[in-house]
Amino acid sequence: MDLKSVVKKLQQFADPSLAESWDNVGLLVEPTPPHEVKKVMLTNDLTEAVYREACDWNANLIISYHPPIFAPMKKLVQSNWKDRIITGCIENRIAIYSPHTSYDALAGGVNDWLLQAFDISSSKPVTQSVTSAGPYNKKLQLTISSTDRESILKCVSGIENTFTTVNELNKEFCEINILCGSGTIPAILESTQCFCDKIQSTALFDIQKIPKSGYGMGRIGKLTSPISVSEAVERVKKHLGLAHIRLAKGIGCDSISSVAVCAGSGGGLLKNLNVSLYVTGEMSHHDVLHAAQSGVSVILCDHSNTERGFLKVLQESLTKVFQNQVDIQVSKSDKDPLDVV
Ligand SMILES: [Zn+2]
Known part of the structure; x- marks a missing residue:
């Protein structure tokens, strides 16, 4: 291919x-x-x-x-x-x-895979992804008399990177809606300047990006039933195929009912979340200390150990994406630089 x-x-x-x-x-x-x-x-x-x-x-x-x-x-x-x-x-x-990080945010991506260490009843991203902005981030709305409609449309029709629609308000008035980027607004206003006495009102709107359901950084999962901290440790070890991981037991944290995961380095994302356990590759001493003292247990696995296992899932997914036309192998030499000795 x-x-x-x-x-x-x-x-x-x-x-x-x-x-x-x-x-x-x-x-x-x-x-x-x-x-x-x-x-x-x-x-x-x-x-x-x-x-x-x-x-x-x-x-x-x-x-x-x-x-x-x-x-x-x-x-x-x-x-x-x-x-x-x-x-x-x-x-x-x-x-x-x-x-x-596009695979971190992906629904079914690295963080969803990491969360599969646990039996989860529901999950959501820690931070929400939004749809890409596309070419238009503004909407300019002109309210005009219907009799001026064609002449104003003629003025704006030649401006590049715009998309124009007309909304009939009643027999007398209509709205011209022009989707555009911020940089195009001066050109549109200039082109309609000769009609300024005929424009009843001009309004400018920001076009908001739409949240993408299931996509975003990190994941928060609610467990189907609470488990002990030691069972959580065993589940993470088994899922990641690791003999050793590090645990900071949260003060008074005896059972785990919810978990937040972040593949790789979780210190920036896993802060003050209302869960019993954080699972990530690495966090700073002060972030771990703050979590544990706040009653949240922390499991650290070393950075890439929380990511690498996803490659097997990816191999299967991409084999389907490429319809077996491409041979896909996971490297055997790739490993975390840190070993527990
Ligand atoms: Zn990473």
Whole structure:
């Protein structure tokens, strides 16, 4: 499958606009076309070990959950491990795509998978995703006499990036509604200036983004029935396939009836939530202390251990998305840099 078609399908699967504004998602390395994608390697982090594995397997595309290019690059040199990977991918014609926080926000994405450690009766995102803004973020509404309708419509019809509708108010008056971006408003007002004595009223509205149900960062889940803290620990270990995790038992927290999860680094998101347990990869000492002293237990698993298991789910999902036309493998070399020793 051509890389362009692959990227289109990946973007349909998880719209890059779901990602956080600070993130760097999407196609990060694009070989010169045509680029046929037959083999896709999935990894959480693109390390040199994963890069070598991808080369040995003749991968044409690496989907790296964490973006291997994040800070702007001023040079690509062989003394830097990240630069070696990027130049290697370019030379070996391996494309790189990173979905990162768009998969965190996705309904059925990384955070929903993490929450599956528990039996949940209901869940919702900690913060809500909204639909992408589209080309129009303003609505300019002109109320005019119906007799001036055609001449005013003629004036605004030539302005690019606008969408105009007319609403009949009664036999005498109508509203002209012009959807546009903020930058287009001066041009619209200028074009209708010669009719200003005929315009009864002018109003400007913000077009609000619409919440996307089930999409957003983190998840809060209500358990079907309360469990002990030790059972919660065992469930997380089993779900993530870990022998050891870290627990800060909340003061007076003896049973868990609700949980908030955040794959990766949860300190920014998991604060003062009305739940019995936080599960995340990492949090600062002071965030953990605050939660535990406030009666909320905290389970820390190390950053990528809360993300990597989703790759197996992703492998199945993308196999369906690409209708078996592309071979998709999860990297065997990818692992969290931290071990408990
Ligand atoms: Zn992460």
